[in-house]
Amino acid sequence: MKVKYIINGKEEEYEIHPGEVLLDVLRRNGHTEIKGNCYLGTCGACTVLIDGEPHTSCTILAAKVNGKHITTIKGIGDLNNPHPLQKAFVETGAVQCGFCTPGTILSAYALLKKNPNPTDEDIKKALDGNLCRCTGYVQQVEAVKFAVKLLKEGKNE
């Protein structure tokens, strides 16, 4: 069957098998910026935003989200114009191996859209589903707080 998504603002049409999960469809079509392969929604590395909400793409059927807006890490910034969250993760040392980073940043991105002034507890709650074995999370939480600051400074300019 055919599905259409608006991925990072661009319409894309894919041929899929019913029963395939979104993660596999997106990676097969070149979206390797989405990581993860636990297929239980437990590690969070495959997190994408579907109509702005963070979801683990390994547990959602590709057919089910036909027509939806999907945002991957490439949809929020790039090497030349990184999002403040991406800058903050780099600045605070929150990226070690970087495998969980895209999913984690997207969870934080969804949080800041809803809650631009999160407490430490809010941040920890938002990132709870994104497992990281390298950092021990402390610098990730610091990164989100730093991004809040960067976003505010950006607005004041």
Next chain:
Amino acid sequence: MSNFKSIGKDTKKIDALSLATGQPMFVDDVSFPDTLQIKLLYSPHAHAIIEDIDTSEAEKYPGVKMVLTYKNTPHVPHTTAGQGWPEPSPYDTWMFNEKVKFVGDRVAAVAAETEEQAAEALKLIKVKYKVLPAILDPEDAMKDGAPVIHDEPWITGAYNPKKNLAAHIDIRVGDVEKGFKESDVVVEETFETQYAQHTPIEPHVTITYLDEYSRLVIRTSTQVPFHVRRIVAQALQIPVQKIRVIKPRIGGGFGTKQEIILEEICSFVTLKTGRPARILYTREEEFISARTRHPFKVKVKIGAKKDGMLHAISLYALSNTGAYGTHGLTVASNAGSKTLPLYNKAENVEFVSDIVYTNMPVAGAYRGYGATQGYAALEQAIDMVAEKLGMDPWELRKKNHIKAGETSPIFRALGEGREGVTQYIQSCALDELLEKGAKEIGWLEKYGRPKRNGSKVRGVGMSIHMQGSGIPLIDMGAATLKMNEDGSFNLLYGGTDIGTGLDTVAAQIVAETLGIKPDQVIVYASDTDLTPFDVGAYASSGTFVSGGAVLKAALKVREQILEVAREKFGEADSKDYILEDGKVISPKSGKSITLSEIAYDTLYVKNQHQIGAAGSFVSPYSPPPFAVHFVEIEVDEETGEIKPIKYVAAVDCGVPINPNLVKGQIIGALVNGIGYALTEEYHFTSSGRMTNPNFMDYKIPSTRDLPEIKVILAETYEPTGPYGAKSVAEININGPIPAIGNALHDALGIRLHRSPYTPERVLEAIRKSKEKKLEPVDPE
């Protein structure tokens, strides 16, 4: 120190922005046309002989290109442990064997056009097993009449396979029996640690293909690219020169990728078919078939004098290496060699270990590498000695720890599976760490005064640790550095950054030495065709060994640059030139020249040559980093739940070349250790099958499990390390089991002898201690 321009600075990790923006940097982010997908079939039995295996139906399945079993693959005994050569691990493994030795052992592989086809074809393989009696308890392995797991005649390098002994260690210093007799108090206890796993979020993945000269290229998620090349060559009996191994970015390792477990299968398929091939472990395969931490049972006996001086220490470690002996000997060695020198005041010391085969998952290298298991026992027993002496355990440790200028006979007696190398400690800030850490946690106010709030009780605990910096006189790294027209440099080195930030540290070392900025160093690493050799990422060797090699190459390049400058300035004998901001400056004459001008001149104009050099580093030194851990916990007597409230890690890793990366290493290891102490463990059925191979049932810490974490860095200068640095990657995983165990004792007066400290075990210990209190007092 303060004059450093690049060392000690929070240089941004050079790959961080590319990773944070989702560039295709990992093994599985790049795909090749016509790649065959490989899936593996695993043994459902802990111990069995394959009497018959029929692959004919699988071979006929659409898309299937080949099926691999012991019948059509090479029978070359080797070890999967990616260690130096000759390996200290036994040659007890074939690619596929007709005898399977644990639930998860490999039986067959299918290579097909798609993953689905490969998975379906696996179901069509008919295997007839003759099930053998299995050993699931390490204590049973050494019993008379126990089934022999490795009864094949070709096994070499194991201590006594007929007794299921993969390895054995026995070292003695002084006379421990006499020492215990002379002691005023003696504590003897046994502590057990559990099966656990590294769980990097990127699983093992390998892609192989033939290049345009028909050479085999292996892109793989490894910590040891050069060992992969050597061991694949061995296992497949092909020349090393036919193989190129490329390590792209790696999604974490922690030891599990110090193993060659997929590369040889993938390579075999590519060599036989001429087509690219890929294997990607699922999370379940990762748990069931990849490597684990060696579970230990450690009997610790410590004798001390009334004044608090330790006099005799004996450790006996029973290590369960599982079905294969990979890293068995060396992990057990480290349980003694990385712990006992810490208490060098004890004159009588022995370390004995049996490393046994069982029909259980295969243990391997895991951050901490035996020291974690050793400290779990030793650092709780130290608290028990203090209790018996009526002393503060903090005071006891202050009296007994090793200091700068001192040595321990253990360094020489116990090396990496063989005799070691004498070490004199040149930098050690333990005294400072003990003071600062105690102050931060409020030790003097809190220890021995548990605070109760309803059913919740708070207590504090501590532990002290050392590790090493690479393996002395074994670990070697090399680097080459060359200059470009714009004053930038290409660094090509074998060092293996698996997410730690080593490539950034390497750039900082070059920048400091040549007076440039770290971003003027183009780092390319870990490609067996293009970079020089390095043993890889293990034994906390990155900054010390690989970084040491980078420094050597950079110093040679510096000298070449100065030589050109002297000639340009007409100052033949000048020795006081300064390299900074991309220039060579002569302070006396005031002359200066940019590196770019030197590069253009030497490449194109005069006395033409490539400014560049290679450096190799191997050292008789392995300077230990030191750490002191303090933790305050809250334990709920009603639920048995332990919650760490505040954790203080005070660490001496020499000069931190990049403090932000150092902090990441410390906290990452610490949180991993907290998981090991509180939740992480394998559960098994009575027939040896793991029942919780997923993140829902195997709980690693997430953001909501974090205590308040405070890192204290006591800066020392280690003269044997690059710019004063020692290692930091492993040491901080060793603290949580003993520190939290000691805090639990401070809170409730109970002690658990087996980790993890789950609510069930805590409640059981509370129940037992209450029963004990109700017993009539012995009228002694």
